[in-house]
Amino acid sequence: MSTLLAAAGSLEPAARSYLSPTGQEIVFLLVGVLVLGAAVVSVTTRQLVHAALWLVVALGGLAVEFLLLTAEFVAWVQVLVYLGSVVVLVLFGLMLTRAPIGRSPDADSGNRPAALAVGAASAATLVTLVVDAFRSSWIDLSGPAGTTRLTGEFLFSHWVLPFEALSVLLLAALVGAIVLSRAKGDGTKPRPGNLRTVLTKTKER
């Protein structure tokens, strides 16, 4: 134990407790177990919409973990973007492709052994890597927290160019989605009504 403490960074060792858990660590543990469980159910359940709902639980738990890491801005953006838009869009897609109520017989391919192998291999690699690299490092949570102000200042002083590139990417995605979902036929579909004429008509009434 003492060698471990001595090996760790510059913080005074007395401030660290590897053994006695703080409240934060207990919350982390509970939420972490919840996230893992939800993720497992999400990738194994045969009911497609339930899988999306368990994904919501997992992503929401991750938002809590971000809050525990004092990354306030990222946490709320997680709730807003992932829970609010991405998973809603996924649900939307599931409903458009007629996800049935109850089990879908063809939800899983027959690759369970392969999946298990992939899972075991990547888990073993990643966990050994993590243990090897970060066993003795230490997070000082009293440092600069990821508040909106700090994140914003940082984003627009050091990361402006990637930010602009991302906006171009989003625009490309928007245009791409519109192009993909446009009907191919020309003029065969009934033309939708014109909003302006309807509004003027309502005004005239």
Added chain:
Amino acid sequence: MHLAAAYDTLAFFGRDPWWLVLLKAVFCFAFLVLTVLIAIVWERKVVAWMQLRIGPNRHGPWGLLQSLADGVKLALKEDLVVKGADKAVYILAPIVAAIPAFMSFAVIPFGPAGNEVSIFGTRTPLQLTDLPIALLYILATASVGIYGIVLAGWSSGSTYPLLGGIRSSAQMISYEIAMGLSFAAVFIYSGSMSTSEIVASQQPTWFAVLLPVSFIVYIVAMVGETNRAPFDLPEAEGELVGGFNTEYSSLKFAMFMLAEYVNMVTVSAVASTLFLGGWRAPWPISTFWEGANHGWWPMLWIVLKIQLLLFFFIWLRGTLPRLRYDQFMKLGWKVLIPVSLVWLVMVSAVRALRNEGYDFTKVLLYVGAPLAAVLLVALIADVVRKKPEEPPAAAPPAAFDPMAGGYPVPPLPGQELPPVPRRRRRTPQLQDALNGADHSEGS
């Protein structure tokens, strides 16, 4: 600048003893439920008044206890779970719809961010809590509320609710973008996302005056976000029976009603906080009465503003017909979002120029000139461009085929229904004659 002060003022929050936090939370809950109970009667009364009817007048004086009676009636109804439903999700959906609706009220300020009032001897601000990112929190809870409706539609295992659920998810996602963009202009002007700071920065003028376009976009988007008429397409009873809540009954249905009305109250509160000065007294009062913005008075002003916005909702419902779905989407994507994007660029340009220290006329010149140029070019292009040729005079209406394409269809404009084959009318004389003939033949 107030930018630097943002985190000092937030120091007033998170200091309350636990019982005070509990008290404030219970107050928020009770306030929402009471406002909803009143709003339902008020809505029925106002709509009745607009349609020259009387409205509910049986329960209590002036029908005031009507929604209480309705609530009791709903609670006593049989609680159906449809056979084909996904039971767990079916039960979960109304809860998921109702809880986020209440949650966002936690950051609405009822009074100044200072120890203004004393509750049982503890001085405290009139606000449950505040976050440096309160508006992000409001947007996040609003977007979680979508799940209730989507899941209710899907889990009912029935076509119309499913269509209602899909409609509402598309609708709320689309209108959330416009809503977020209108918030962004407010952030740029106030320099903060915390609600108490935003109200504090509306000191001389309300943001509804400074940012009129954002205000209008928000007002339209909030009606779309709460699924209210004229944007109540997820529950369009003419098309979808009842939309996502068709298969719900009893308390589960009541939860959806509650969620809808609580959402109305919440978006009204957000609108008054962001754009209408929050707890500040309206203009003429604040000029001659110093105490209007202190003590318990601010609560009166914000409640008045919320009630006025609720009346606005009811007024809209009584006035406008429901939009068709494609018109509605067009309004969201082709009008609200582009307009608020252009407006946002203008606002940030003005803000940047002001921060650089340019005076007002120069700001006006730099921002107004490009805008005027764009408008001029658009006008010229509109005059010069080739007008689309008038469509050739409508072809003489073809004969009406009642089973065109294999389905029974209604006649299009210009087509006439073929005469319906009918039995010849019998006039009394004719009948008598026939009878007479019958008699003569029979006898």
Added chain:
Amino acid sequence: MNPVNYLYLAALLFTIGASGVVIRRNAIVLFMCVELMLNASNLALVTFSRLHGNLDGQILAFFTMVVAAAEVVVGLAIIVSIFRTRHSASVDDSNLMKL
């Protein structure tokens, strides 16, 4: 606080997502598994950001979310248009190079 727990969580989540991609057949559910993997890497990024005491990792996580949103938009458009022609959202049925 020792960051290793957060990294364990991230590693395990990534693993679950990766095996999900192998198990699942429905294209939209595959998407969800990819989202899980992206989120796991986000968690690792935020942890590293705290470890180094600067915000680069959090900003990268933010960028990842934006990219994920863009990916979902285009991906769902593709899946729905495939569903229109093939009447199936299963990736096993999309084994032809033409619609």
